[in-house]
Each structure stands twice: as structure tokens, then as C-alpha cells.
Amino acid sequence: MKSVGIIMGSDSDLPVIRKATDMLTSLAIPFEVHVFSAHRTPVEARDFALNARRNGFGVLIAAAGMAAHLAGAIAANTTLPVIGIPCASAYLDGMDALLSTVQMPTGIPVATVAVNGGGNAALLAAQIIAVEDADLAAKLDAKRASDAAAVLAKDTRISAEFAGVQA
Ligand code: RP5
Secondary structure, three states, X not given: OXXXXXXXXXXXXXXXXXXXXXXXXXXXXXXXXXXXXXXXXXXXXXXXHHHOOOOOEEEEEEEEEOOOOHHXXXXXXXXXXXXXXEEOOOOHHHHHHHHHHHOOOOOOOOEEOOOOOHHHHHHHHHHHHHOOOHHHHHHHHHHHHHXXXXXHHHHHHHHHHOOOOOO
């Protein structure tokens, strides 16, 4: 199975990345995690992207906050699919990172998930790998079914709680 390369701009992004690594671990998908910054360590970030395909990665996740150019800088140096996670910082609630990550020019796409969306980034990476992996696709189908069952259980509980209440 191809592995997922995860890059974060700073170790302060780690809580968001943990949501992704927890999800990938639960699906038994191999991954590697690095701290490379588009601004502070641009050479290392570029080298990682340039070598990612030959190093066995099938998809990359890049998380950064503030002027979040990491996902775009990674995407500029590989044709592997790149998933961007905008991370919220102390100011602007992540809007700065969201716009910096999502507004890529034609030719260099970044699939941007929600602000702090580490879980969905991992699931999207899993779905990309599952295009060529029937076992993983079956696991993702089973997860969808169990997630839906959990929501329906909440419906049963909440609707019962309010069943006797008159407006
Ligand atoms: C970005 O700047 C990082 O991705 C992080 O979200 C933000 C702040 O970094 P630190 O100052 O916490 O290292 O490049």
C-alpha cells in the first residue's frame, strides 16, 4: 500500500495533525510525519515534495497556519495529490490560513479541507489510496455504515427524550 506523507509547518500544528494520524492508524494506513515550513525551511520542504513519489508516497497532507503557503509550495513540486489543512492560529480564526491554502492558481491544485480538519484530510487521503485498494475501500464503506448507525442511535435517544414534550 502507498503511504501518506504528512507535513506540518510547525510543531504547534501537532494537535490538528494528531486527528489525521489517529484516523490513518485506525485504518491501518502507513504514514510518515515531518515538520517542514514553506518559509523557515523552504529547501527541505521542496526536497521532500520532489522526492515524495519515488519514496513511496501516494498522497501528501500539508498543514499550516497564518500565511499558510506550505500546501501550495509542496504541490508546486510534485504531481502527487496534495491535501491542505488550514490551521487556526490566535488571530483571524483560521480565515487567513483557509484563504492562503484554498486559493491556488490553475495548474497547481490543493484539495483543501476545513479549518483544523485533520480527520477529513486523512479520510480523503484514504479514499485516494482506496481507488486502487479494494480492501481499504471496504473498510471505508464499513466506517461510513458504522458512523451512520451512531447518528441514528442519537436520533432514537433525542427523539425519545422530546416525544412527550408539548410545544
Ligand atoms: C505556520 O505558522 C505554522 O504552520 C503555524 O501554524 C504558524 C505558527 O507557527 P509557530 O510560530 O507556532 O511555530 O507557519
